Amino acid sequence: MKLLEISRPSRPQTDYPEHTLLTPGPTPIHPRAMKALTRPMLGHMDEEVFKLNRAIQADLREMYGTAPGAFTALLAGTGSLGMEAGFANLVEQGDEVLICANGSFGRRMAEMAARYGANVRLVTAPLGEAINPGDVADQLGNAQMVAVVHGETSTGVLNPVPEIAEIVRRSGALLTVDAVTTAGMEPFEMQAWGVDYVYTGAQKCLSAPPGLAPVAISERAFARFAARRQPTPLWYCDFEGLRGYWLEQTYHHTVPVNLHFAFAEALRAALEEGLPERAARVRMMGAAITTALTPLGFSPYVRREQDRLPTVLALRLPEGLDDAAVRKELRKREISITGGLGPTAGLIWRLGLMGEAARPAPYRILMSALEDILNAPGLVKRFEAALER
Amino acid sequence: MKLLEISRPSRPQTDYPEHTLLTPGPTPIHPRAMKALTRPMLGHMDEEVFKLNRAIQADLREMYGTAPGAFTALLAGTGSLGMEAGFANLVEQGDEVLICANGSFGRRMAEMAARYGANVRLVTAPLGEAINPGDVADQLGNAQMVAVVHGETSTGVLNPVPEIAEIVRRSGALLTVDAVTTAGMEPFEMQAWGVDYVYTGAQKCLSAPPGLAPVAISERAFARFAARRQPTPLWYCDFEGLRGYWLEQTYHHTVPVNLHFAFAEALRAALEEGLPERAARVRMMGAAITTALTPLGFSPYVRREQDRLPTVLALRLPEGLDDAAVRKELRKREISITGGLGPTAGLIWRLGLMGEAARPAPYRILMSALEDILNAPGLVKRFEAALER
Structure with a gap:
């Protein structure tokens, strides 16, 4: 009994701050x-x-x-x-x-x-x-x-x-x-x-x-x-x-x-909200994110446009971007995005655009963090401009 | 599309009052x-x-x-x-x-x-x-x-x-x-x-x-x-x-x-709280409920004492008690208890004493309601006295 008590892990932290979840699921709760x-x-x-x-x-x-x-x-x-x-x-x-x-x-x-x-x-x-x-x-x-x-x-x-x-x-x-x-x-x-x-x-x-x-x-x-x-x-x-x-x-x-x-x-x-309106919202968000990130060397991973899943935006990373380091830095700032899986690990990011993730607010947080981490002035401005269109 | 909209059931009520759940599960959330x-x-x-x-x-x-x-x-x-x-x-x-x-x-x-x-x-x-x-x-x-x-x-x-x-x-x-x-x-x-x-x-x-x-x-x-x-x-x-x-x-x-x-x-x-303390709490509650209800003709359904499950108190109903009518009346007052299943339907009640249900507070609500519905003066008093022991 004593042994069990000693080996019990320390109590987990339960008062962590609000988190920006931009993974391919789960999504921020409505x-x-x-x-x-x-x-x-x-x-x-x-x-x-x-x-x-x-x-x-x-x-x-x-x-x-x-x-x-x-x-x-x-x-x-x-x-x-x-x-x-x-x-x-x-x-x-x-x-x-x-x-x-x-x-x-x-x-x-x-x-x-x-x-x-x-x-x-x-x-x-x-x-x-x-x-x-x-x-x-x-x-x-x-x-x-x-x-x-x-x-x-x-x-x-x-x-x-x-x-x-x-x-x-x-x-x-x-x-x-x-x-x-x-x-x-x-x-x-x-x-x-x-x-x-x-x-x-x-x-x-x-x-x-x-x-x-x-x-x-x-x-x-x-x-x-x-x-x-x-x-x-x-x-x-x-x-x-x-x-x-x-x-x-x-x-x-x-x-x-x-x-x-x-x-x-x-x-x-x-x-x-309406299902057609939601489909339009995802597309608008995906386009704005892509527009903002393209000058940094990000590009759509899926070659043919009609094959692209609007709700999970797969972007090929720019040459030289250190996937793990950047995502770790984002995580320190309470932002989660997801990398590739298996053969695409280290090559792509998968940005979740499902439900409440497909909103300008959480992506503003991501863009602002990336502007700082990647030392990429103008990223937030480009994102905002693309949202206006 | 129109047809579907017409056949949609009316919006369910979502602002119902707090409920007293004394069933064999689920139990009131801690x-x-x-x-x-x-x-x-x-x-x-x-x-x-x-x-x-x-x-x-x-x-x-x-x-x-x-x-x-x-x-x-x-x-x-x-x-x-x-x-x-x-x-x-x-x-x-x-x-x-x-x-x-x-x-x-x-x-x-x-x-x-x-x-x-x-x-x-x-x-x-x-x-x-x-x-x-x-x-x-x-x-x-x-x-x-x-x-x-x-x-x-x-x-x-x-x-x-x-x-x-x-x-x-x-x-x-x-x-x-x-x-x-x-x-x-x-x-x-x-x-x-x-x-x-x-x-x-x-x-x-x-x-x-x-x-x-x-x-x-x-x-x-x-x-x-x-x-x-x-x-x-x-x-x-x-x-x-x-x-x-x-x-x-x-x-x-x-x-x-x-x-x-x-x-x-x-x-x-x-x-x-402690597992032994919880086991003691269930037994204390079960004894108090049984003591309070026995003069009304309720009796333990399980014959041998060592066979009785403390967390689900199965009580045989008094002769002439209208199971369905009483439980319906309780339900109107936002109290849920459960009857028998299959061969014991109409013959017994199963009172949940798991987790947060095994507390005096929710059972006070039940006893008070039963005192009124069954016209059984003294029920609440007996319950309180039994809790004191």
């Missing part, structure tokens, strides 16, 4: 969501919570552009659980699954699908390039499911989901889409495109606290689920249990009600 | 945890968060009474995910698993183990009675794992985990324990008893917000995991990914940092 977090506690089976859940479901239909009355819900976990729930419920031993893998989240999809028994085939693309829909058509074969990441956080690439969906729909395969860095900020049209399962993470484009994965599930997906030969191993996210709680108010497991409170406010704020 | 929820946002890979995580891990070792340096962590989901992660990582196709099932959570364990391929056998007990350790010994056979719910929330029964553990340890099988209604409030000695996997839910005995499942995993369990023939389907809670994030600070998935902030405070508050 003020309305932050306030809702501390609403009086209720149980997961209370009528007030069910009423709130129904409002969330309706708002999610709008965000995802679903068919009228389509099933939507929050999974009680982060975005990766949203990814896993799709494969767990819709894939069975021996199923053929084609996965578009041009970054680390596409590869994560492949690993999960394989764990649930799929024969996985990959459509790839060179790093920093989008998946070519023609490649999907060529490799489709007898795939029962195709899965694609809409916005690859790891490289800042936007995959052409509408074009891929058109090909998949003709084949009868299900289409699973990872909308983690897009839904709520970029247009998403589940019904019009023909998507069967889509998920995101609360802490990305909606600036709600992490811990929830909003999903939408098509009737076709439910039909596939109903035809399973075996129940899914994943009891926690079993579509039947999920439907029971969200449609029939039957107990499945406790849900994180405080996160529901916050999520509902963040989603409402997004819809009140 | 004030320190509530305050921590709105701490400035950080990323899941920030050093401040890793430092906080290490403090949480050390405190969890103390709460669970683990071996020095044993692995502890928070799963990013509710208690049922804690249950599932144990079977997902430690069971493989064809394994023999013996499950003590004397309530709905024991039966949930059996369903999960089967989904992960186990040959499940059950040890049962009559409703409202504890598992007999002799029955476990008789049925142990070649089981590779035994699983038991420490406190059955559904019936208010405490199972004799130390006695069961002694039998299991001799056999070489792994022992999984559901400590959802016990850990943090009742003594738990993972190392001394010989438990290999234990979990709870943040919103139970610790009065933190729901959405986290604190777990502890023994070296024996990790050895079993390392010897798997196939990776677990459950990528999200894969022990290797978990160990990577919690020990080596490598990215696995985003964690709900706001919930970590709150959880750390709630756990610290529990350890500062």
Whole structure:
């Protein structure tokens, strides 16, 4: 007992200052969501919570552009659980699954699908390039499911989901889409495109606290689920249990009600602002940042303009810039930005433009710090001028 | 689009009053945890968060009474995910698993183990009675794992985990324990008893917000995991990914940092109060409530005193009491208590005495309301007198 007490780490600091979070997630929490977090506690089976859940479901239909009355819900976990729930419920031993893998989240999809028994085939693309829909058509074969990441956080690439969906729909395969860095900020049209399962993470484009994965599930997906030969191993996210709680108010497991409170406010704020307005805001911010940084030698990492993911701005660093040293200096000033991953480490920065991060205020803080650290007079002025345009 | 807007439910009420939550979970949030929820946002890979995580891990070792340096962590989901992660990582196709099932959570364990391929056998007990350790010994056979719910929330029964553990340890099988209604409030000695996997839910005995499942995993369990023939389907809670994030600070998935902030405070508050002091507090509260209600015809539902779970007080209702009507009237006054489940519906109440619910203040509110609703003068006076003892 004494031994344990001695080995306990010193108490962590809990009164640290406000932080400027410009990473590809989590994002700064929306003020309305932050306030809702501390609403009086209720149980997961209370009528007030069910009423709130129904409002969330309706708002999610709008965000995802679903068919009228389509099933939507929050999974009680982060975005990766949203990814896993799709494969767990819709894939069975021996199923053929084609996965578009041009970054680390596409590869994560492949690993999960394989764990649930799929024969996985990959459509790839060179790093920093989008998946070519023609490649999907060529490799489709007898795939029962195709899965694609809409916005690859790891490289800042936007995959052409509408074009891929058109090909998949003709084949009868299900289409699973990872909308983690897009839904709520970029247009998403589940019904019009023909998507069967889509998920995101609360802490990305909606600036709600992490811990929830909003999903939408098509009737076709439910039909596939109903035809399973075996129940899914994943009891926690079993579509039947999920439907029971969200449609029939039957107990499945406790849900994180405080996160529901916050999520509902963040989603409402997004819809009140307007999804087209949010998409325009991201583009305006991305253009202003790029304009301001270009004279210092920064350049877009993703070559083709249509392949660039607006919500994660991937910029190639100028020759000679010491990535680690600059980010460390920024961190000292309570500013977080993110570098590359794997092969792009040290070569790029990934600037988050999701939700509340896509605002002039936090980027003013970054520009001002960079002007000082990089000894680059005029940076703030250029940024302000670009915002005016 | 218009159609969707018309069908959207009316905005839910968000300014409801403070609520008295006396259910078997979630519990009223600890004030320190509530305050921590709105701490400035950080990323899941920030050093401040890793430092906080290490403090949480050390405190969890103390709460669970683990071996020095044993692995502890928070799963990013509710208690049922804690249950599932144990079977997902430690069971493989064809394994023999013996499950003590004397309530709905024991039966949930059996369903999960089967989904992960186990040959499940059950040890049962009559409703409202504890598992007999002799029955476990008789049925142990070649089981590779035994699983038991420490406190059955559904019936208010405490199972004799130390006695069961002694039998299991001799056999070489792994022992999984559901400590959802016990850990943090009742003594738990993972190392001394010989438990290999234990979990709870943040919103139970610790009065933190729901959405986290604190777990502890023994070296024996990790050895079993390392010897798997196939990776677990459950990528999200894969022990290797978990160990990577919690020990080596490598990215696995985003964690709900706001919930970590709150959880750390709630756990610290529990350890500062002292686990023996908390166990005494629950017993004092349970005795006072029982003393106050007995003259009205309430009586303990669980026959044998040693089988009674102190944190969920199951009381048989007096003849003629209209369960639904009384609870509805309480709910109008913003007080939630819970009735029976399945065969005990309408026959019992289950009063939550976990964490912040086990305080005189919220039960004063209940007693005062019951004195009025049941027209039972003297109830509050009896309760106060019993608290004095």
